[in-house]
Amino acid sequence: MTKVAETRNELVQLRSDMVAEVGSGPIAVVMTMGALHAGHVELIRQARSRARAVMVTDFLNPLQFAAGEDLSKYPRTFDNDLTLCRQEGVDLLFAPTPEVVYPDGEPVVRVSSGPVGNLLEGDSRPGHFDGVVTVVAKMLHLTGAQLAYFGQKDAQQLWLIKQMVGDLDFSVDVIAVPTVRAPDGLALSSRNTYLSDVDRSCALTLYRALVSGADASPLGVEGVLRAATAVLESEPGVRLDYLELVDPETFEVVKPGYRGQALLLVAAFVGTTRLIDNVIIRIPATPDGA
Ligand code: AMP
Numbered sequence: 201m202t203k204v205a206e207t208r209n210e211l212v213q214l215r216s217d218m219v220a221e222v223g224s225g226p227i228a229v230v231m232t233m234g235a236l237h238a239g240h241v242e243l244i245r246q247a248r249s250r251a252r253a254v255m256v257t258d259f260l261n262p263l264q265f266a267a268g269e270d271l272s273k274y275p276r277t278f279d280n281d282l283t284l285c286r287q288e289g290v291d292l293l294f295a296p297t298p299e300v301v302y303p304d305g306e307p308v309v310r311v312s313s314g315p316v317g318n319l320l321e322g323d324s325r326p327g328h329f330d331g332v333v334t335v336v337a338k339m340l341h342l343t344g345a346q347l348a349y350f351g352q353k354d355a356q357q358l359w360l361i362k363q364m365v366g367d368l369d370f371s372v373d374v375i376a377v378p379t380v381r382a383p384d385g386l387a388l389s390s391r392n393t394y395l396s397d398v399d400r401s402c403a404l405t406l407y408r409a410l411v412s413g414a415d416a417s418p419l420g421v422e423g424v425l426r427a428a429t430a431v432l433e434s435e436p437g438v439r440l441d442y443l444e445l446v447d448p449e450t451f452e453v454v455k456p457g458y459r460g461q462a463l464l465l466v467a468a469f470v471g472t473t474r475l476i477d478n479v480i481i482r483i484p485a486t487p488d489g490a
Contacts, residue, residue, distance in 0.1 A: 202285045205294045211342060218253050218291050225252025229345035231336060234258045234295075235275040235390035236284045239380040243349040244288045246377050255343050256285055258295040263306065264331030275393050294343065301338060310334040311368070313360050316451045320465060321356050321476065324441055332357055333364050340372055348372050353379040353387050355463055355478045359451050379477070381407070387477045394473040402437035402470045409443070410479040413464045417481045421445055421456050424464060424481065432468065441467040441474065448480065459483050 203218070205211040219227070228251035230243045236258075247254045258281055265271035278295065285293045313322065313329035322329045340348065350358045362374045380388050385407035386400070395403055413428030424445060432440050445454050445462045454462055465478040 202282065202290045203292050204282065205292060206296055207300055208296075208342070211292075211294055211296075214292055215255070215344065218255075222253045222291070226346040227251055227253050227255060227344065228347040228349060229255045229257060229339065229343045230349045231257045231259075231339050232281075233260045233274065233390065234281050235277050235393070236281045237388045237390065237392075239351055239353060239388040241284060241288055242380045243351060243377050244285070244290060246375065247347065247349045248289060250375075251347050253291040254289070255292045255294060255345060256290050257339050257343065258293060259301060259335070259339070260298075261301070261331060261335040262298050263302075263310075263335055264328050266325055266327060269325070270391070270394075273394075275390055294339075301335070307334060311337050311364060314363070316356070316363070317360055319356075319451065319453075320442055320444060320446075321467065324467060324474075329357070329360055333360055336361055337364065337368070337370070340370055346372055347375060349375050349377055351379060352376050352480075353389070353477070355448075355465060356451065359448075385411070387475075389475065391473055391475060395470065399437070399470045399473065402435055403473075403475055405432060405435040405438050406466050406468055406475055406477045409466060410464055410477060414479050414481045417483050420483060421454055421458050421462075424462075424483070428464065428466070432466070437470060439469040441469065445481075459485050 203214045205214045228247035230247055232240050260274055262271060310330050311333040313333050317329035350361055358376055365372055365374055384404060386404050409428040409431035412431045413424040416423045416427035428443055432438055443466050445464050446452060447454050448461050448463045461482050463478050464481055467476045
């Protein structure tokens with residue numbers, strides 16, 4: 201039975217009850233902003249397969265939204281989230297308000313996401329990643345988890361969290377979970393609920409572009425970008441924010457002659473909804489036409 205903690209005291213109490221019940225062994229956390237879907241469920245399932253107990257955090261973090269973004273209209277489906285957590289055997293759901301997480305108001309001292317935090321998503325959403333890594337640091341402290349599961353869907357966020365954990369010596373294992381997609385390929389996202397039927401078919405263009413890019417990997421970096429761009433430009437309902445190939449180790453944008461594993465990342469607006477997606481590709485050692 202999933203227990204629900206809303207305050208810090210409840211969290212401390214229910215966490216210690218949980219530890220007493222399950223005995224020793226790693227505790228996992230899955231951090232979410234609520235509006236849970238099958239992508240979140242996959243994180244929970246992977247966490248359950250390895251951990252003694254699983255905690256989920258359900259917190260819409262104001263610190264990672266800039267003015268004018270969708271904080272106020274972000275979907276809130278707490279009853280459904282709790283039902284899903286119960287179905288998935290989550291031990292403890294921590295669902296605090298901003299006042300519980302930030303009792304003194306916005307934190308004066310924050311974690312800096314560094315140079316990579318200002319690229320791509322960070323360039324389009326200034327301050328976003330400082331807000332993300334700050335709340336992740338707090339939630340790691342509050343939950344005391346030894347395992348933390350994050351989705352590859354948010355590849356830059358995942359990279360920054362792994363970097364923070366290493367750079368700042370957090371004692372937690374970060375586990376990446378592949379992107380869960382709808383049968384037609386659309387990456388699941390809480391923001392998909394904003395999409396009308398017409399928007400949704402435009403949104404699928406992002407995935408189609410990534411697949412086209414991946415298929416063009418024998419043509420090298422420029423071939424990949426050209427193929428993906430052509431698909432994105434074929435759909436007038438999609439307004440591109442960025443399309444980039446980065447080195448998965450450093451998150452630096454790769455140069456034309458690059459070979460090896462690369463992350464093809466896209467961000468675009470469909471109507472007023474901003475969506476992101478990515479795939480991992482491999483650019484072979486001797487691209488065609490090189
Ligand atoms: P969010 O609630 O959107 O902040 O996401 C919470 C966690 O779920 C993050 O680690 C996301 O990367 C992950 N996540 C969201 N959507 C997906 C998906 N389609 N597949 C895998 N993980 C996801």
